[in-house]
Amino acid sequence: MSDQDSIFFRNFSILVVVLILFTIVLAVGSSIFQDKLVKNLEDRKDRSTIQASIAPAAKVNTDPNAIIAVAEVTEIPFDGSTDGELIYTNVCTACHGTGAGGAPKLEASAWKDRLSKGPEAILANAIKGFTGNSGLMPAKGGRTDLTDEQVKAAVEFMTGSL
Numbered sequence: 001m002s003d004q005d006s007i008f009f010r011n012f013s014i015l016v017v018v019l020i021l022f023t024i025v026l027a028v029g030s031s032i033f034q035d036k037l038v039k040n041l042e043d044r045k046d047r048s049t050i051q052a053s054i055a056p057a058a059k060v061n062t063d064p065n066a067i068i069a070v071a072e073v074t075e076i077p078f079d080g081s082t083d084g085e086l087i088y089t090n091v092c093t094a095c096h097g098t099g100a101g102g103a104p105k106l107e108a109s110a111w112k113d114r115l116s117k118g119p120e121a122i123l124a125n126a127i128k129g130f131t132g133n134s135g136l137m138p139a140k141g142g143r144t145d146l147t148d149e150q151v152k153a154a155v156e157f158m159t160g161s162l
């Protein structure tokens with residue numbers, strides 16, 4: 001072998017070794033990469049389970065009707081008081097104090113015919129609302145958040161002060 005040949009042979013051997021090493025590096029590298037990729041995908045799958053498990057227990061309900069429904073259940077006006085005078089003064093007097101819209105004032109003459117219907121009938125009209133000959137009585141005087149007991153107390157106060 002000439003010197004040149006042996007130099008070539010050495011270089012060639014080095015090249016072959018380098019290529020073999022490079023192949024090994026690629027093979028090992030790609031298998032590591034693949035493991036990571038698979039793990040990543042699994043993580044992503046896990047993430048949706050994690051997200052579900054850390055999701056807030058309750059969501060704020062932005063449906064306005066639902067909010068009103070909750071308010072009706074949880075917040076009884078006047079701290080739930082069944083003081084008929086208090087409720088009359090705050091709610092009913094707007095019409096019944098002045099006779100606005102044809103509302104009967106607290107005068108015996110304005111109530112004589114009404115009382116003959118019986119206390120249950122006028123209470124039911126006050127709770128459900130009704131339109132008679134003189135005007136419109138809104139359900140619970142427009143305060144539908146009042147309980148039936150509170151309206152009853154107000155009606156009793158009204159009919160008791162004639």
Ligand code: HEC
Binds near residue numbers: 087095104121134
């Ligand atoms: C927006 C005005 C208004 C408010 C507020 C109001 N009323 Fe009336 N109410 C009326 C009118 C008008 C009538 C008469 C309707 C008719 O006979 O035509 C009436 C009638 C009534 C009657 C007689 C029902 C019957 O069968 O004759 C009762 C009882 C009554 N209201 C109770 C109440 C009570 C209790 C409140 C408060 C919680 C209240 N009202 C608030 C307008 C009102």
